[in-house]
Amino acid sequence: MELKDAIRLRRSGARITAEAPDDVQLAQYLALAAHSPDHAALRPWRLVTLRGADRERLGAALVAGFGDEPGSDSARRTAGKATRAPLLLGIVAAIQDHPKVPEWEQVAAVVAMVTTLELVLFDAGWTAMWRSGPGTEMAPVKQLMGVGPSEKILGWLYIGATDPDGRPGPEQDPDLADRITALA
Numbered sequence: 816m817e818l819k820d821a822i823r824l825r826r827s828g829a830r831i832t833a834e835a836p837d838d839v840q841l842a843q844y845l846a847l848a849a850h851s852p853d854h855a856a857l858r859p860w861r862l863v864t865l866r867g868a869d870r871e872r873l874g875a876a877l878v879a880g881f882g883d884e885p886g887s888d889s890a891r892r893t894a895g896k897a898t899r900a901p902l903l904l905g906i907v908a909a910i911q912d913h914p915k916v917p918e919w920e921q922v923a924a925v926v927a928m929v930t931t932l933e934l935v936l937f938d939a940g941w942t943a944m945w946r947s948g949p950g951t952e953m954a955p956v957k958q959l960m961g962v963g964p965s966e967k968i969l970g971w972l973y974i975g976a977t978d979p980d981g982r983p984g985p986e987q988d989p990d991l992a993d994r995i996t997a998l999a
């Protein structure tokens with residue numbers, strides 16, 4: 816697919832079916848995405864795969880974090896957030912002490928990498944959707960994800976095959992005429 820077509824046609828999809836890229840494919844996609852802009856090439860991120868029953872462990876950590884009554888409807892809804900795709904890729908910003916690269920630039924590098932990864936996944940025929948929410952800050956979730964003191968969970972990329980009935984249509988090019996100006 817031509818780059819400009821991939822950029823125009825890529826859409827996040829909430830409706831994702833049971834198939835997902837395997838670890839070998841994922842490593843190939845990541846090798847491409849890791850070419851994204853990254854001040855001092857710190858690669859200030861790590862990714863955590865959750866497949867199968869590991870997603871249920873995340874669901875249980877979310878239930879504990881939200882304080883849902885075990886067995887309640889709200890606990891079932893909360894736990895269900897973690898099984899909406901066959902593969903959840905935890906995005907962890909691993910911030911390093913660096914004399915020239917402040918934290919915000921490192922977070923920007925993570926976002927650049929993940930955005931490229933979404934495009935690479937789309938080009939390879941998969942659907943991805945970046946989701947975050949209050950769970951990223953919850954102690955049981957951080958513990959499950961093995962998040963250290965200098966790390967921050969930026970969310971999870973929900974990855975799988977596109978449900979043909981739930982494929983979102985292409986977006987119109989937005990009107991951005993007022994977003995580029997020269998100096999006054």
Ligand SMILES: Cc1cc2nc3c(=O)[nH]c(=O)nc-3n(C[C@H](O)[C@H](O)[C@H](O)COP(=O)(O)O)c2cc1C
Nearest residue numbers: 825826827828943944945946947948969970983986
């Ligand atoms: C850092 C980040 C976190 C996000 N978290 C959520 C989320 O928790 N729930 C949600 O519905 N969309 C979330 N989104 C938005 C979707 O991933 C997606 O970008 C949005 O629905 C627009 O769809 P599109 O990618 O097809 O343009 C998030 C996006 C980013 C960049």
